[in-house]
Amino acid sequence: MANLNLDQKKIDECRKIAHTVSKPVEELIEKHTSVSIERAALRLLGVNGAIQQQGGQWFPEVNLIVEDLHKQKVLDRGVLYWFCNALLYTKISPQELGTSVAHRKIKLTELPKSKDEDIEAKAKELVKEAVEHIDERRDYRDSLRKKQSDRFKSHGMERPLLYVIVATGNIYDDVIQARAAAQAGAEAIAVIRSTAQSLLDFVPHGATTEGYGGTYATQENFRIMREALDDEGGKIGRYIRLTNYCSGLCMSEIAALGAMERLDFLLNDAMYGILFRDINMKRTLIDQHFSRRIIAKSKIVIHTGEDNYLTTADAVENGHQVLASQFINERFALGAKMTPSLMGLGHAQEMDPEHPDVFLLEIARAQMTRQIFPEHPIKFMPPTRFKCGDIFYSHLMDAMFNFVGVLTGQSIQLLGMATEAMHTPLLQDRWMSIKNANYIFNGAKSLGDEILFKPKGRIESWAQKVLDETLAHLRMIEKKGLFKAIEDRAFANVTRKEDGGKGLDGVIEKSKDYLNPFFEYL
Amino acid sequence: MSQAKQVNLKKLKPYGDIMDDGTVQIAFTLPVEPSPEAREAAVQFAQQMGFQNVKIATMDKAGNGFAFFVIYGNTNFTIDFTQIEVLKVDAKKRSRDEIDEIIKTKIGRKLIILGACTGYDAHTVGIDAIMNMKGFAGDYGLERYQWLDARNLGAQVLNEDLLDMAVKENADAILVSKVVTQHEIHIKDFKDLIERAKKRGLRDKLIFVAGGPRVTHPLSVECGFDAGFGVGTKPSDVASYIVEEFIRRKQNQKK
Structure with a gap:
């Protein structure tokens, strides 16, 4: 593979600074839990029911249970303390207890208390079982991959994985679109989430047929789509990966549901929620850590959202923001026990198509990302910002994006749509984009092995320049601290305040006797 | 031949x-x-x-x-x-310098413009292209105009909050960008904003401008806005309109 000459000392220095930057945040994470983490713990024990509200909406039991404890200001001991105490007293199953508490038939704080060590032993027993269940689901998924054949390699040397989205709003229509995409050659399918689901502080329940700009992420929708892809993959002899969105206020819970329903990829990035959804930074970084512990256990590949920075900040000028954020994201993932092979760091081809030598700059960025993160399944996102409805020109932009992707050995290629900026993809749009990618990935498969980059040429110089800027950017962030740096628009030209945004009221300082054995067993 | x-x-x-x-x-x-x-x-x-x-x-x-x-x-x-008639935004296209000059000489104070992506919509690409300093396709954004006080409130701004802000900041114009259009959510949100503005007696005090890839001028007028801009709109198109409309209203008041 062709290589750019990049100063390894500078790369090491970037990693060192990212580590320093992450430390105070990790201390904060250590001391806190959130309503979402507590709900996720219950979900992993099997409490996944819901209660129908007036108006027909379903509301999860875990929300009713955790909300009640939060109101009584006793969540600092952890929901598992109260829940396992009640299990010892009532001797019923977690599911039964969950339903009874949600219906207010049992009040967790009013029951006689068992000894702390007995409660802890009960919690450990259940958590151990829950983690074994995660292991089983992961192993079953991995055996299915072997059985149906799977050519995915995290370092992406062969050719990028063909990845497309479906977004009808109706899970059953999504299934039709996803099957057709798989038949046309897609290897991974994302079910785009309904706009603003990330701002809901609960996970909707059951199969859903209406959404805005996408389909609600629910456990049942995960199951329906996974079942369809298992079936389709069996028919065509190729394992089809399923992606969903593990960001927003229910990050930890979505990770739990993803682990149980055998998801393959999760978009998981606190920075995305902070910058683009105005979610409070403490809340989402605390949630992110727990979600990544579950993800690490499930060996789900995460996708980070740095590609989005380039939709609000100029892509030619701000490559260093993406790279700096990737170093920080990598550090947080390592802190949650994830291996590099699970870190799908995101970036995008979003430069102005009329910029002189734009492909040289894009190749420089893609190639340096590949080299700096050699074991990581890099996720490469298509042009969106400069697409405008001329579908023929858009199709051409996607072709050049595919060319850069295969040339530089990207791992996961989200295929661009000719109708980007017009509507959610039609069946034929997806088919056309897969045909485009297959043509280019096949035709230029070995090109990366055949070429050399001219030493000190434009491509190499651009990469070196971005690396230098990244180092300077990280030094600035180190000096200010991550939170202050975000406030000062270090990423995506967006400003957010440490105590602003949504969800801060769901953050709780852990008491000394906080109980949550998942932190030990995951 | x-x-x-x-x-x-x-x-x-x-x-x-x-x-x-x-x-x-x-x-x-x-x-x-x-x-x-x-x-x-x-x-x-x-x-x-x-x-x-x-x-x-x-x-x-x-x-x-x-x-x-x-x-x-x-x-x-x-x-x-020869028989085709289209409802069009009524404004002469002017450059940034020309617009600044007109505001300076004819209005004598900065025009205050608030921009936002409203409702659940988090796609700020459009409003950013119009508002942010950098602008779009070589045409500088409204923030760059010397005689405009342009503020981009970003994504997911609620209609009521936007109007609160407009009152607090004494805004002259409001720009609303909507990208998500599934189930006609953009139209519902546009109409909701105008309804709320009417209730608060703000409808005629402000210039309401809509924008987005699926937005047209006739659609915006139908929703109760003063003007609408679609794909390919440059910041100076929007600024040209706002300045002309502001002056037009001022002259009507005098009459």
Whole structure:
């Protein structure tokens, strides 16, 4: 593979600074839990029911249970303390207890208390079982991959994985679109989430047929789509990966549901929620850590959202923001026990198509990302910002994006749509984009092995320049601290305040006797 | 030597390579397997749409039970171009310098403009292109204008909050960008903003401008806005309109 000459000392220095930057945040994470983490713990024990509200909406039991404890200001001991105490007293199953508490038939704080060590032993027993269940689901998924054949390699040397989205709003229509995409050659399918689901502080329940700009992420929708892809993959002899969105206020819970329903990829990035959804930074970084512990256990590949920075900040000028954020994201993932092979760091081809030598700059960025993160399944996102409805020109932009992707050995290629900026993809749009990618990935498969980059040429110089800027950017962030740096628009030209945004009221300082054995067993 | 035929605006037709050939290209998918019957069905569809000399350029399998078609045909329909009337944004296109100069001399104070992406919409690409310093396609954003006080409130701003802000900041104009259009959510949100503004007596105190890839001027007027801008709009287009409309209103007040 062709290589750019990049100063390894500078790369090491970037990693060192990212580590320093992450430390105070990790201390904060250590001391806190959130309503979402507590709900996720219950979900992993099997409490996944819901209660129908007036108006027909379903509301999860875990929300009713955790909300009640939060109101009584006793969540600092952890929901598992109260829940396992009640299990010892009532001797019923977690599911039964969950339903009874949600219906207010049992009040967790009013029951006689068992000894702390007995409660802890009960919690450990259940958590151990829950983690074994995660292991089983992961192993079953991995055996299915072997059985149906799977050519995915995290370092992406062969050719990028063909990845497309479906977004009808109706899970059953999504299934039709996803099957057709798989038949046309897609290897991974994302079910785009309904706009603003990330701002809901609960996970909707059951199969859903209406959404805005996408389909609600629910456990049942995960199951329906996974079942369809298992079936389709069996028919065509190729394992089809399923992606969903593990960001927003229910990050930890979505990770739990993803682990149980055998998801393959999760978009998981606190920075995305902070910058683009105005979610409070403490809340989402605390949630992110727990979600990544579950993800690490499930060996789900995460996708980070740095590609989005380039939709609000100029892509030619701000490559260093993406790279700096990737170093920080990598550090947080390592802190949650994830291996590099699970870190799908995101970036995008979003430069102005009329910029002189734009492909040289894009190749420089893609190639340096590949080299700096050699074991990581890099996720490469298509042009969106400069697409405008001329579908023929858009199709051409996607072709050049595919060319850069295969040339530089990207791992996961989200295929661009000719109708980007017009509507959610039609069946034929997806088919056309897969045909485009297959043509280019096949035709230029070995090109990366055949070429050399001219030493000190434009491509190499651009990469070196971005690396230098990244180092300077990280030094600035180190000096200010991550939170202050975000406030000062270090990423995506967006400003957010440490105590602003949504969800801060769901953050709780852990008491000394906080109980949550998942932190030990995951 | 024969001259090429000239366009007849009374009877306008699509142009392929010869005047009035009426050539049209269409693409669609039928939810059936590709087959001779599917091909014939596609031909008949095109004929029912009024096309003659229908040529199936492509019939391809886009998935099990789905046939994708690219088709060419010729139409005999004509349009009288001279009779067409379109509701357009009423403003002369001006440059940033010209606009700044007009505000300075004719208004004498900065115009305050608030921009936002409202409701659940988090796609700020449009509002950013118009508002942010950098602008779009070489045309600087409103923040860069010396005589505009332009503030981009970003994504997911609630309509009521936007109006609160407009009152607090004494805004002259509000720009709303909507990208997500599923279930006509953009239209609902546009109308909701105007309803709320009417209730609070703000409708005529502010200039309301809508924008987005699926937004047109007539649609915006129908929703109660003063103007609407779609794909390809540059910041100076929007600024030209706001300045002209502001002056127009001031003159009407004097009368």
